[in-house]
Ligand SMILES: Nc1ncnc2c1ncn2[C@@H]1O[C@H](COP(=O)(O)OP(=O)(O)O)[C@@H](O)[C@H]1O
């Protein structure tokens with residue numbers, strides 16, 4: 026699966042704008058993977074350090090298992106693939122150099138996009154930056170999805186945002202949006218995954234479908250063993 030190693034898959038979670046949900050998604054994906062028995066480490070390369078902070082809250086509260094979050098920004102080419110299993114990398118525009126290095130060395134980039142025109146514009150810019158970083162060569166696969174979607178069906182922004190994302194060249198649309206739900210805020214403040222906060226809720230249902238689509242092999246393997 027990995028570019029250089031059979032054993033690691035590097036997923037960068039990125040976008041130019043803050044508040045799109047990068048750290049929220051990275052944290053919950055990390056815990057979800059651990060719940061599925063997958064080895065996972067995370068890197069927080071954003072100077073805001075949200076992912077590092079929330080992992081620290083989780084550790085202080087004694088919730089198990091902890092999520093291991095590294096914050097090295099140097100020599101990413103060498104270190105990202107040292108870890109067998111899943112490697113999640115949270116990056117922000119405040120450190121563009123680290124963002125580009127992570128992207129160049131990733132298998133795929135996951136791009137959360139809130140349903141708004143400025144966020145769509147920022148995503149288009151971001152794709153340009155990715156293309157530049159990989160020199161228009163063999164870059165990572167790019168996956169965009171709508172995060173913070175409105176829960177009211179009458180509101181059309183999320184549909185429209187998905188339509189635009191689906192048409193962007195080089196982008197794969199993940200057709201499983203995550204809605205704006207308060208449980209994500211609790212997740213970050215308490216250091217727990219949303220599925221640890223609630224066994225059954227719309228948020229958990231949505232997230233499970235989303236995560237299953239990102240890691241289809243994990244689901245299949247579980248079935249085989251059971
Ligand atoms: N789907 C969502 N529903 C509700 N709140 C969300 C959602 N995704 C993110 N948030 C909230 O938005 C804020 C910014 O999210 P964060 O993950 O820190 O964004 P980023 O890392 O892209 O800057 C946080 O308070 C987070 O809890």
Ligand SMILES: [Mg+2]
Nearest residue numbers: 047048071075
């Ligand atoms: Mg963040």
